[in-house]
Amino acid sequence: MTALLIPFPTQVLVFTAMPRCTGHYWPCCAGWVGPTVVLCIYGFCSMMRPVEPFMTEFLTGSYKNFTTEQVTRRVYPVWTYSNLVLIIPVFLVTDFLRYKPVIVLQGLCNVGAFLLVLVGSGVCSAQWAFFIYSLGTAADVGYFAYIYSVVQPSYYQRVTSYARGAILLGYAASALLGQLLVSLGGVSLYCLTVVTLIALCMALFTSIFLPMPKTSLFLRETYYARQGSSGEDTQSGSESRDSFIWLRRSRTAAKYAGRMLRKLILDCKDCYSSMAVLFFCIWSATGRCGFYQVSSYVQVLWVYKQPQHNFTAYNGGVDSVATLSGAAASIAVGHVSLEWCVWGELILGGFTLLIAGAVFLMALTNNIWLSYTCYMLFKTLYMQLITICTFQIARKLTRERYALVFGVNSFMGTVLQSVLTAVVINTKSLNPHLSHQFFVYASYFAAIGLLFTVRGVYTALHRNQPSPGNQAERATHLPQGSRL
Structure with missing residues (x-):
């Protein structure tokens, strides 16, 4: 798996507007500190992939026995093409799902991809691993957009720097750890993949403790748009019992999406x-x-x-x-x-x-x-x-x-x-x-x-x-x- 570090915001697909209402911030005792610390721990652990700088050697070595041409032509391109296809659909559901599920999905995809690399065999298995990995990469939008939904705007600059710093530090530390284990510890690349898998499991476990934003920004705006529609404000009580209420709301959401x-x-x-x-x-x-x-x-x-x-x-x-x-x-x-x-x-x-x-x-x-x-x-x-x-x-x-x-x-x-x-x-x-x-x-x-x-x-x-x-x-x- 190639080094897919995302060091700057130009690599992040984030279209969502920033939250404006303080009523939806997560009420933790430390304000912005709690969610930021958990997110940074997740970001650091998710980048702890010491086998990644040696992935080509792992695939072409005795563990997988792929040829260089197979890796170049049939395995690595899967990430590029899959990421192109997945990046838009993931973006569309990120705000709807309120960010945290997308971060958890990213953790699951990272674990699944490296697990498949570890135990799978054959080119087809490696291609599936890189496809799953591309889904996790596309879900990076959830990582960077999440923090803006749970902290106040006055802390945006600070928490953004912490979130990006955690990723940079995690990637640099994992690369250095992999080098030390291989050069000084004589650790095999197979064991290095196991260490990577353990770190990604820790990241997945950490993501579960992220506080869930109270509401989706899209749904909140859609709600306001629906409130402004004629007649719907006074009929909300009766519509709640209407079996076709979902159709009305879907139409309202579709209109807002078009706008x-x-x-x-x-x-x-x-x-x-x-x-x-x-x-x-x-x-x-x-x-x-x-x-x-x-x-x-x-x-x-x-x-x-x-x-x-x-x-x-x-x-x-x-x-x-x-x-x-x-x-x-x-x-x-x-x-x-x-x-x-x-x-x-x-x-x-x-x-x-x-x-x-x-x-x-x-x-x-x-x-x-x-x-x-x-x-x-x-x-x-x-x-x-x-x-x-x-x-x-x-x-x-x-x-x-x-x-x-x-x-x-x-x-x-x-x-x-x-x-x-x-x-x-x-x-x-x-x-x-x-x-x-x-x-x-x-x-x-x-x-x-x-x-x-x-x-x-x-x-x-x-x-x-x-x-x-x-x-x-x-x-x-x-x-x-x-x-x-």
């Missing part, structure tokens, strides 16, 4: 009509696609370049260091004082070209240590650039539109990833020379970097002579979300 859909479409049109937002959104979606492609298949590349069944591999240590350095770079860029509306696109373009160079060198070199170094540079730069995109887009948007735009960006990135996967996997000339696949990824990043470099140079050259249109665009504050 919400029209609102989302209008908001998308307004948001993406601003060039100040559009180009950062383009990088957010395209960068996400390239990041997941490289991180999904980099283990296959390392198995291809290093001796088979070499248990001195340092995949876990590399993943741990790359995650921590990426997190540090993300924090550092948040304190950089720069006129981002002028230089932001040029910085994106220049550093994307560096990413392309790192991926190209990964494909070109036969030195595993140089490949490790390039991957750490790749991941660090990506997490830094995606942070720039995050706060630049967020500056232009209201909180409601922030969720919408980043959700759309995530979905478009998944679509691009599916297309790129289909092109690469179905091109037979890329195998058995696996390095050619990374040449494609390097070219992909080079094209993105060239586009943003040209755009950035154009923007920088015109910074002293802004036309009225450009000046208005840079000062644009997008209108508030359309009314229902």
Whole structure:
């Protein structure tokens, strides 16, 4: 199973509006502390997967005896395609089920997927495992949206940082633990999978103790819309005994859903009509696609370049260091004082070209240590650039539109990833020379970097002579979300 860390909100599909009523917050003795602590424990344990950096070696080794071509063409692509199909349906039911059931579902899927990897045999079993895993990945929306339904808005920033920090810390700790157990403890990959399964069971057990939000945001809004309908307010008593009450409510919910859909479409049109937002959104979606492609298949590349069944591999240590350095770079860029509306696109373009160079060198070199170094540079730069995109887009948007735009960006990135996967996997000339696949990824990043470099140079050259249109665009504050 590939490293599917979700380090930034651009990878989270969250369209739900934030709760406004304090009457629905969970009444715990510590206010926001109780639900946040439980959620962070769940997030940390759910990312404790020490076998994940060695998953390709586990599948191609003596335990499963898959070939590299089977893993590349028939197993790993299942996650990409399944995630594309499942991400929208999971989003649609998340708010309806009030978040907690979706988090529990994610825990069940993670346990089921790794259990199937552990005890299953054959390619078909591995494909089912990755399909179940993709359902758990799609359910990430529940993890990030849940906390907003049980705490007051004044704590949103704090609890969001804690929730994301728990995931980053859990992933880095699990990768380091896996490396230490394999290199120093001589633990087999089979036992490492058992340790992963135990940690995921702990996460599942923790999710049961999450407090249940009092009501769904969608149902509450639907209720208000129904209350505003003519005649229904006075007939509620008699309708409660009507055997067809569910039909009336379904019609009301359908009308509200239609109005919400029209609102989302209008908001998308307004948001993406601003060039100040559009180009950062383009990088957010395209960068996400390239990041997941490289991180999904980099283990296959390392198995291809290093001796088979070499248990001195340092995949876990590399993943741990790359995650921590990426997190540090993300924090550092948040304190950089720069006129981002002028230089932001040029910085994106220049550093994307560096990413392309790192991926190209990964494909070109036969030195595993140089490949490790390039991957750490790749991941660090990506997490830094995606942070720039995050706060630049967020500056232009209201909180409601922030969720919408980043959700759309995530979905478009998944679509691009599916297309790129289909092109690469179905091109037979890329195998058995696996390095050619990374040449494609390097070219992909080079094209993105060239586009943003040209755009950035154009923007920088015109910074002293802004036309009225450009000046208005840079000062644009997008209108508030359309009314229902």
